[in-house]
Amino acid sequence: MRRALTTYARRGLHGQTVEVIARRILAGEIAPGATLDITALQAELDVSLTALREALKVLAAKGIVDARQKRGTFVRPRADWNLLDGDVIRWQFAEGADPRLLDKLHEVRSIIEPAAVRLAAGRATDDDLAALDGALDEMAAAKGRPAAAVAADLSFHRALLAATHNELLERMEVVMETGLAERDRLVHGGEPHDDPVPSHRAVVDAIRARDATAAETAMRGLLEKAVRDVEKVRGQKGNR
Amino acid sequence: MRRALTTYARRGLHGQTVEVIARRILAGEIAPGATLDITALQAELDVSLTALREALKVLAAKGIVDARQKRGTFVRPRADWNLLDGDVIRWQFAEGADPRLLDKLHEVRSIIEPAAVRLAAGRATDDDLAALDGALDEMAAAKGRPAAAVAADLSFHRALLAATHNELLERMEVVMETGLAERDRLVHGGEPHDDPVPSHRAVVDAIRARDATAAETAMRGLLEKAVRDVEKVRGQKGNR
DNA sequence: CTGTCAAGATGTATTACTAATTAATGATTA
DNA sequence: TAATCATTAATTAGTAATACATCTTGACAG
Numbered sequence: 400m401r402r403a404l405t406t407y408a409r410r411g412l413h414g415q416t417v418e419v420i421a422r423r424i425l426a427g428e429i430a431p432g433a434t435l436d437i438t439a440l441q442a443e444l445d446v447s448l449t450a451l452r453e454a455l456k457v458l459a460a461k462g463i464v465d466a467r468q469k470r471g472t473f474v475r476p477r478a479d480w481n482l483l484d485g486d487v488i489r490w491q492f493a494e495g496a497d498p499r500l501l502d503k504l505h506e507v508r509s510i511i512e513p514a515a516v517r518l519a520a521g522r523a524t525d526d527d528l529a530a531l532d533g534a535l536d537e538m539a540a541a542k543g544r545p546a547a548a549v550a551a552d553l554s555f556h557r558a559l560l561a562a563t564h565n566e567l568l569e570r571m572e573v574v575m576e577t578g579l580a581e582r583d584r585l586v587h588g589g590e591p592h593d594d595p596v597p598s599h600r601a602v603v604d605a606i607r608a609r610d611a612t613a614a615e616t617a618m619r620g621l622l623e624k625a626v627r628d629v630e631k632v633r634g635q636k637g638n639r
Numbered sequence: 640m641r642r643a644l645t646t647y648a649r650r651g652l653h654g655q656t657v658e659v660i661a662r663r664i665l666a667g668e669i670a671p672g673a674t675l676d677i678t679a680l681q682a683e684l685d686v687s688l689t690a691l692r693e694a695l696k697v698l699a700a701k702g703i704v705d706a707r708q709k710r711g712t713f714v715r716p717r718a719d720w721n722l723l724d725g726d727v728i729r730w731q732f733a734e735g736a737d738p739r740l741l742d743k744l745h746e747v748r749s750i751i752e753p754a755a756v757r758l759a760a761g762r763a764t765d766d767d768l769a770a771l772d773g774a775l776d777e778m779a780a781a782k783g784r785p786a787a788a789v790a791a792d793l794s795f796h797r798a799l800l801a802a803t804h805n806e807l808l809e810r811m812e813v814v815m816e817t818g819l820a821e822r823d824r825l826v827h828g829g830e831p832h833d834d835p836v837p838s839h840r841a842v843v844d845a846i847r848a849r850d851a852t853a854a855e856t857a858m859r860g861l862l863e864k865a866v867r868d869v870e871k872v873r874g875q876k877g878n879r
Numbered sequence: 880c881t882g883t884c885a886a887g888a889t890g891t892a893t894t895a896c897t898a899a900t901t902a903a904t905g906a907t908t909a
Numbered sequence: 910t911a912a913t914c915a916t917t918a919a920t921t922a923g924t925a926a927t928a929c930a931t932c933t934t935g936a937c938a939g
Contacts, residue, residue: 406702460700462646
C-alpha cells in the first residue's frame with residue numbers, strides 16, 4: 400500500500416532543482432507575475448540550461464510558471480496553480496506556510512469524506528472491507544508510535560476513498576494525505592491520545608451494515624474530533 | 640474571466656508532442672506498465688531527444704510516466720495518475736473515452752457543489768454576488784447559441800466555487816469544467832432547452848439571502864436536472 | 880488613428896557527447 | 910551450496926554550443 404511520494408521524477412544528480420525553485424515560489428520568495436532570471440538561476444543552482452528547462456517544464460505542467468517568448472519565464476497567478484496536485488500541496492508546507500491552509504484542507508476533507516462514506520456504504524466490496532479492517536488493525540498495533548499511527552490513519556482514509564469506487568474521489572487522497580500528516584504532526588506532543596480505533600471502527604461497522612446514514616454520522620464525529628484536537632493545540636500555543 | 644486551456648506550455652514548433660503521447664496513453668493504446676520506446680517515438684514524431692524528454696517530463700509531473708535508469712521510461716499504473724489535473728481529464732475525452740467518466744465527474748460535482756453553495760451562502764461578498772449575477776446575464780444573453788451557453792454555464796459554476804473563498808474548492812473547477820462541457824456537448828442536439836436562468840437564479844437568490852439550506856436545495860435541483868438531461872439523450876441513443 | 884512590417888530579444892529545438900545509475904550477470908568466498 | 914561482491918551493459922540524466930522560430934515592440938505608411 401506504499402507509494403511514491405512525488406509524481407515528478409526526482410532522481411539523478413540535480414533532482415532537487417525542481418524542489419528548490421518550487422519552494423521559493425510557493426513560499427512567496429518569488430512572487431506571482433515576477434519573471435525568473437534563467438541565467439542567474441542556472442549559475443546559482445549550477446545546472447545546465449537543459450536541466451533547468453526540464454525543471455521548469457515540471458512547474459509549467461503544474462500551472463506554476465509559464466514561458467513566453469520575448470517576455471521570459473514568469474510565475475503564474477496563484478489562481479492558476481494546480482493546488483490539487485500532491486506536490487504543490489506538500490511544497491506549500493515547507494516553511495513559512497500559511498496556517499490557514501490546514502483549515503482549507505480540512506474543509507475539503509469534511510466535504511468529501513462524509514459523502515465518501517455514504518457511497519462506500521453502498522458499494523464497498525469484501526476486499527474494501529478487508530482493507531478497512533486491515534487499517535484498523537494497523538491502527539491498533541501503532542499504539543504509542545506516532546509515525547506508525549499517522550501511517551495507519553492514512554491507510555484508513557485511503558481505503559475509505561477506494562471503497563467509493565470512484566477514481567476521482569480516490570485521488571482526493573492527495574488532499575487528505577498532507578492534511579492528515581500535518582495535523583498529526585501538529586497534534587502530537589500534546590497529551591496522550593484516546594484510542595482512535597473505536598471511533599474509526601464505528602465507521603467501518605456502519606459501512607459493513609450498509610447503513611449510509613450511520614456511516615456519515617460516525618464520519619462527522621471523526622471530523623469534529625479532528626477539529627477539536629487542532630484547536631486544543633492551537634490554544635496551548637498562544638491562541639493564534 | 641477567460642483563462643488558458645492548458646497548464647503545460649504548448650507553444651513552439653513541436654508543442655503537440657506531449658498531447659500525442661498523452662492521448663495514446665490515456666486512450667489505452669500504450670498500457671500501464673509498458674515501457675516506451677524512446678528511439679521509436681523520436682523517429683515517429685520527428686523530434687529531437689531533448690524535446691521528447693521535456694514532453695515526458697510533463698507527463699512525469701502529472702504522474703503518468705516514470706523514468707528509471709536501466710529500466711526505461713514506463714507508464715505508471717492508472718492509480719498514480721493525477722486525475723484531478725485539468726489536462727489529464729481533458730485528454731481522457733479524446734476518442735474512445737469511457738462514458739462512465741462523465742458519471743464519475745458528475746458524482747464529484749454533486750458532492751462538491753451542494754457543499755460549496757452552503758459555504759457561499761455564508762461567505763459570498765458583494766463582488767462574488769456581482770460575478771454570479773454577471774454569469775446569469777451571460778446565460779440569458781446566450782439563448783440560442785450553444786457555445787455561449789456552455790461558456791455562461793462555466794462562468795456560473797466558477798463564480799460559485801470562488802464564492803466559497805477556499806482556493807482548493809475553487810480549483811475543483813477543473814473537474815467541473817470538462818464535465819460540464821462534455822455534458823453540454825452531449826445534450827445539445829436534443830430538443831431545445833428550457834430557459835436555464837430561473838433555476839440558476841434561485842441559487843443566487845438563496846445565497847444573497849444567506850439561506851444555506853435553500854441554496855443547497857436549489858443546487859440539488861440543478862444537479863438532478865443535469866442527470867435527467869443526460870439520461871434522456873442516452874435513452875435516445877439506444878439505451879447504452 | 881489604424882494596420883503592416885521589420886528588428887531584435889528570448890524561448891525552443893537540435894546535435895553530439897559524457898556522466899550517473901542500477902538490473903543483471905558472473906566470479907569469489909564462506 | 911549459498912551468499913556476497915565486483916563487473917558489465919543498458920538506459921536515463923546532464924552538458925554545451927549552436928541554430929531556429931516566434932512574439933513583442935515600435936517605426937512607418939496609409
